[in-house]
Amino acid sequence: MDNKILFKPGHTACAGCAQSLAARLVIEAAGSNTIIANNTGCLEVFSTKFPDSAWNVPWIHSLFENCAAVASGIEAALIYLGKKDATNVIAQAGDGGTADIGLQALSGMLERGHDILYICYDNEAYMNTGVQRSGLTPFYTNTTTSPISARFPGNLRPKKPMPEIANAHGIPYVATASAGFPQDIQRKVKKALSIKGPKYMQIHVPCPLGWRHESGQTLAVAKLAVETGLYPLIEYENGKLSGARKFAQLKPVEEYLKAQGRFKHLLGDPESIKQIQAIADNNILKYNLKAEAQKSD
Amino acid sequence: MKEFLEGSRAIAEVVKLCKPGVISAYPITPQTHIVEELASMVANGELSAQFVNVESEHSAASVVLGAQATGVRTFTATSSQGLFYMMEVLFNIAGMRLPLVLTCANRAISAPINIWNDQQDSISLRDSGWIQLYAENIQESADLHLIAYRLSEDKSIMLPTMVCMDGFILTHGMEAVDMPKQEEVDKFLPPYKPLYKLDTAEPLSMGLLADPDYYMETRFAIQETFKSLLKAIPQVNAEFKGVFGRDYGDGLVEEYYTKDAQKVIVAMGSVCGTIKEVVDAQRAKGKKVGLLKVISYRPFPYARVYDILKDVPRVAVLDKAVSLGAYAPLAVEVKAAFSGKQKAPRVVSSFVAGLGGRDITLESIKEIFLKLTQKEASLEFIDLKPELLTEEYGQ
Amino acid sequence: MFGPLIVKPAKSKGSKTGSWRVKLRPEFLKKNCIGCKLCISVCPEACIQGKDKETIKINYEYCKGCGLCSVICPKSDILMLEEESKGDKK
Numbered sequence: 001m002d003n004k005i006l007f008k009p010g011h012t013a014c015a016g017c018a019q020s021l022a023a024r025l026v027i028e029a030a031g032s033n034t035i036i037a038n039n040t041g042c043l044e045v046f047s048t049k050f051p052d053s054a055w056n057v058p059w060i061h062s063l064f065e066n067c068a069a070v071a072s073g074i075e076a077a078l079i080y081l082g083k084k085d086a087t088n089v090i091a092q093a094g095d096g097g098t099a100d101i102g103l104q105a106l107s108g109m110l111e112r113g114h115d116i117l118y119i120c121y122d123n124e125a126y127m128n129t130g131v132q133r134s135g136l137t138p139f140y141t142n143t144t145t146s147p148i149s150a151r152f153p154g155n156l157r158p159k160k161p162m163p164e165i166a167n168a169h170g171i172p173y174v175a176t177a178s179a180g181f182p183q184d185i186q187r188k189v190k191k192a193l194s195i196k197g198p199k200y201m202q203i204h205v206p207c208p209l210g211w212r213h214e215s216g217q218t219l220a221v222a223k224l225a226v227e228t229g230l231y232p233l234i235e236y237e238n239g240k241l242s243g244a245r246k247f248a249q250l251k252p253v254e255e256y257l258k259a260q261g262r263f264k265h266l267l268g269d270p271e272s273i274k275q276i277q278a279i280a281d282n283n284i285l286k287y288n289l290k291a292e293a294q295k296s297d
Numbered sequence: 298m299k300e301f302l303e304g305s306r307a308i309a310e311v312v313k314l315c316k317p318g319v320i321s322a323y324p325i326t327p328q329t330h331i332v333e334e335l336a337s338m339v340a341n342g343e344l345s346a347q348f349v350n351v352e353s354e355h356s357a358a359s360v361v362l363g364a365q366a367t368g369v370r371t372f373t374a375t376s377s378q379g380l381f382y383m384m385e386v387l388f389n390i391a392g393m394r395l396p397l398v399l400t401c402a403n404r405a406i407s408a409p410i411n412i413w414n415d416q417q418d419s420i421s422l423r424d425s426g427w428i429q430l431y432a433e434n435i436q437e438s439a440d441l442h443l444i445a446y447r448l449s450e451d452k453s454i455m456l457p458t459m460v461c462m463d464g465f466i467l468t469h470g471m472e473a474v475d476m477p478k479q480e481e482v483d484k485f486l487p488p489y490k491p492l493y494k495l496d497t498a499e500p501l502s503m504g505l506l507a508d509p510d511y512y513m514e515t516r517f518a519i520q521e522t523f524k525s526l527l528k529a530i531p532q533v534n535a536e537f538k539g540v541f542g543r544d545y546g547d548g549l550v551e552e553y554y555t556k557d558a559q560k561v562i563v564a565m566g567s568v569c570g571t572i573k574e575v576v577d578a579q580r581a582k583g584k585k586v587g588l589l590k591v592i593s594y595r596p597f598p599y600a601r602v603y604d605i606l607k608d609v610p611r612v613a614v615l616d617k618a619v620s621l622g623a624y625a626p627l628a629v630e631v632k633a634a635f636s637g638k639q640k641a642p643r644v645v646s647s648f649v650a651g652l653g654g655r656d657i658t659l660e661s662i663k664e665i666f667l668k669l670t671q672k673e674a675s676l677e678f679i680d681l682k683p684e685l686l687t688e689e690y691g692q
Numbered sequence: 693m694f695g696p697l698i699v700k701p702a703k704s705k706g707s708k709t710g711s712w713r714v715k716l717r718p719e720f721l722k723k724n725c726i727g728c729k730l731c732i733s734v735c736p737e738a739c740i741q742g743k744d745k746e747t748i749k750i751n752y753e754y755c756k757g758c759g760l761c762s763v764i765c766p767k768s769d770i771l772m773l774e775e776e777s778k779g780d781k782k
Contacts, residue, residue: 009739009754010706016758021736033497037363038504050511052706053502053699058495060366061504062359062389069356073319073363073371074495076347080318080369087497105359108352182733208758216759216772219734394696455693493698502699511697518695 004032004056011054013046016215018179018205018222019121020046023092026119026203029186030088030193032057035078037071039093039102040064042128042207043121065101067091068109068118075114084115088193092119095136096126098202099160103135110169110198117192117199120162123207131210135160138230139279140272141262143210148265153272158279166200167236173197174236175243178204180222184233184245204231212261224256229280232287246291250284253277299475304435304467305330307474308374308400311439313344314482315398315446317372319364321349321357325379326412327464328402332374354379358386358399365395366503368494370446373397376464377404380418384425390457391426392515393504394492396449397457398442399427403566403617404464405653413654414464416566420594420618420626426519428458428526429595431565433551435472438462440543441592443477447486447533454529455492456522461594463567463617465654477541485540523596530593549598551590554580555605558587560669563602563631564615565591568650568657572615575662586666591627599634606631607640611669617651625649625676646674655680706754709737713757716772718750724767731761731770 006027013020023043027034035058038044044061047054062070071091078084091109093102098120106118125143126132133146139158142148146155167174173195177185185203192199206222208215225231228251235243253276257263266272284290302310308331312320320339322332338344347364351357354375361371375383380401390397401419405411419429428448432438438460445458462468493501507515527549534548545551551569554576555561562572569590579586589605591598606612614632616625623629628647635641648665651657661679668674720731727745739755742748750761762770 005738007738008701008704008706009737009751010704010709011737012707012709013736015712015756016760017736021734021760024736024738025733032500035367035495035497045506048502048505048699050505050507050697051699052704053505053701054704054706055502056500056701058497058500059502060363060495062362062393063385066355066359066362066386069351069359070363070366072349072351072356073321073360073365074367076319076321076349076360077364077367077369080345080347080364081367104352105356108356111352112349214759215756216763218758219760219764392695394693453693455696492693493696500701502701502704503696505697505699507697515695515697518693522693 006032006056008054008056010052011047012049013042014209014215016208016218018207018218019043019123022121022179022185022203022205023047025182025185026090026189027057029189030090033086034088034090035074036060037067037074037091039067039097041094041097043092043094045128064097066105067093067097068102068105071116072109072112072114075116089116090119091116092121095120095122095124096134099135099162107169110166110171110200114198115196117189117201120202121205122202123205123210125210127207127210136162139276140266142265143262153265153269163200163202163234163236167239170239171198171200172238173199176202176204176232176234178222178226178231178233179206180219180226181233188235210262213259217259221259224251224259227251228253228256229284229289230256232283232289234287241287244287244289246289248291248293250289253280299473301471302435302474303330304438304462304470304472306334307435307439307476308442309334309338310476311442312372313338314477314479315442315486316370317346318369319347319349319361319371320373321351321360322373322375323351323354323357323379325354325376327404327468328374328376328379328400330468331400331402354382355386358383358390361397362386362390362395365397366393366495368491368496370489371397374400374402376402377406377418380422381406384422387422387425387427391519394455395457396455398445398449399457399459400442401459401461402464402468403461411653414466415617415652415654416461417618419459419461422459423595423626426456427595428456430458430460430592431594432460432462432467433567433569433590435467435470436474437545438467439474440537440541440545443482443485444533444537444548448526448529450489451529452492453525454522456519461566466567475543481540485537526596527598545592547601549593550601550605551592552605553590554587555589555609557585558609559585560611560613560666561587561589561606561609562613562615562662562665563589563591563627565594565627566617568615568617571657571659572662575659575666579666597630602631602634603638606634606642607638609642611644612642613646613648613665613669615665616647616649619649619652628676644669644671644673647676648674648679649676650679708753709756710753713755713775715757715775716759717752717755717757717775718759718762719771719773720748720750721769721771724769726767728766730764730766734760734764736760
């Protein structure tokens with residue numbers, strides 16, 4: 001790790017913002033030999049408002065949906081200049097910039113085989129514009145464009161399976177991570193950067209404002225998402241599931257839901273909670289998240 | 298040495314001589330031949346560049362943006378819908394002061410879909426902060442690319458240039474072209490030295506959020522640069538003449554028998570060739586007619602246009618694009634050149650022709666000269682088919 | 693040339709986000725600290741620095757008072773105190 005501070009204090013993220021934490025962990029793990037292309041979104045706005053920038057690495061923002069393509073151009077230029085082997089290229093965006101408006105550019109970047117690590121900071125809605133629903137907003141979430149009413153229990157669709165979509169491109173490394181597990185983020189960034197080719201990482205980053213929890217609870221909420229099976233921490237290497245964080249005892253999803261205002265409307269509604277539990281149960285089966293009983297126990 | 302070349306081939310050859318490090322493009326007619334040629338030059342080792350095949354024009358523009366920001370000369374080309382799909386990236390490139398060069402093979406805009414030539418695509422991007430240069434023929438198209446790189450990369454300019462050449466007419470037409478030698482190009486266009494770049498040795502951030510305290514000055518600065526381009530374009534053209542021998546005057550406009558003319562047509566692009574032919578024929582009959590060819594639409598050379606046309610009694614402006622609901626785009630600029638001035642033509646008539654690839658024939662041009670009477674035409678479409686206009690939907 | 697809005701890191705001072713703290717601020721008691729540096733690793737502001745338990749220090753000019761360090765501390769050695777209570781803001 002560099003001694004230099006690569007992501008400096010003085011940025012204007014909300015107190016307790018997990019995206020700012022994750023962004024710092026990512027660049028500290030990547031090191032100073034890194035160039036970042038950033039989509040429009042919270043991270044861009046709170047870290048680079050002229051005349052300030054939190055970044056102590058080369059950093060560029062162009063538009064909402066094109067960081068994967070801008071990073072592709074950076075990578076091509078580095079190859080032309082003979083500097084690619086000494087330089088990491090990271091493209092980073094929020095969930096809307098990745099799964100919705102930026103999906104085409106991302107798919108192109110993955111398909112073309114650029115040596116780039118793409119990072120999606122997933123706070124599960126368009127937070128920068130005021131908590132609107134995105135393709136990565138979970139089932140039954142209350143957002144400003146999937147509001148609850150007598151007729152609607154919030155967002156009516158499950159999360160778009162971005163890690164699987166990325167993996168389907170046949171790329172060498174795909175991983176999910178969570179702000180609740182900071183060392184795991186850094187381990188996966190380092191691993192990703194040791195692999196040549198396109199890599200996709202999706203980091204779950206609670207947003208105190210949009211998820212409606214206390215700023216000090218950010219990491220606890222993030223952990224609960226993982227510990228319930230709603231946000232499994234998995235890795236794909238060369239197309240195959242190669243890792244999943246397992247738990248001896250997975251927690252009921254209600255513990256996660258009741259920690260956040262965005263799910264408050266579900267608490268008196270066992271049927272809805274059952275449906276969300278089914279999503280977690282499906283993940284637990286699919287990724288085998290339940291740890292075998294330890295022999296030494 | 299002159300070679301008989303397709304327009305697209307000539308552009309590819311001249312771009313090769315400019316040695317771009319990264320090329321990215323997405324297929325769209327009639328631009329494709331240019332990038333096909335460049336792809337094969339990269340494939341066979343003639344050109345040492347990274348050629349990035351992208352999934353859209355939006356990404357093509359974004360790739361060259363990223364590469365240029367990393368300190369490498371780049372190239373892209375597009376047309377019509379592709380240019381529109383690039384639009385937000387193009388504004389972005391200009392705002393970030395990245396000096397890249399794009400060829401626009403001018404083509405009509407959908408709907409109805411139409412792959413043939415007019416200039417609606419690039420004209421619609423007139424406010425993007427890109428320098429826009431319009432070519433009359435293949436030689437000029439090729440030469441304007443050299444001028445474009447040289448202008449854009451000038452440290453006092455740092456704005457992108459769009460070289461506009463009429464689709465099919467110039468991209469697919471054949472012409473004897475005087476191709477420059479590599480030594481000449483190297484003399485005229487030094488290697489690209491960026492003012493700033495993404496470099497781990499010296500980190501910087503670019504593309505920042507500017508609040509109301511800062512945004513307006515960024516636009517003012519570009520506007521000021523466009524003013525200085527009115528001096529820079531003639532200088533670069535003078536140097537161009539010195540190295541390559543070809544003379545485009547001041548590079549802003551070309552005058553063709555305007556000095557004593559009673560009637561002048563103002564136009565841009567390949568139609569100027571047709572107009573010159575008509576002017577020659579009419580001059581042979583003693584009629585005092587002329588052409589003012591606008592090369593630089595952005596910056597628009599108001600002062601030059603005023604000086605040239607102020608004593609011409611009748612002026613016709615020929616547009617190959619429209620601004621629906623308003624006067625035609627070139628006509629608006631020409632008229633503005635006389636606003637608040639002492640002198641002005643008695644008549645400045647506006648004609649629209651050639652939309653969606655409809656031929657502008659010698660007869661069309663003669664008709665425009667004939668229509669240049671005492672009565673000003675505020676906006677008249679030439680070569681319309683009135684019989685089509687009587688047809689109705691749903692019948 | 694004004695326009696590209698290029699910022700070099702050395703030129704960027706950042707906002708003094710410490711003024712955002714309205715209710716609580718973290719107080720490092722340094723009684724039970726084991727120097728695990730978890731507080732450093734989870735600070736979204738990167739405003740906790742230090743090599744070991746003696747040198748770990750919080751920069752109140754930037755600390756927004758989110759409380760993540762207090763929650764993560766395995767020894768409950770970081771307390772969230774009322775802004776008005778004893779102890780200097782520095």
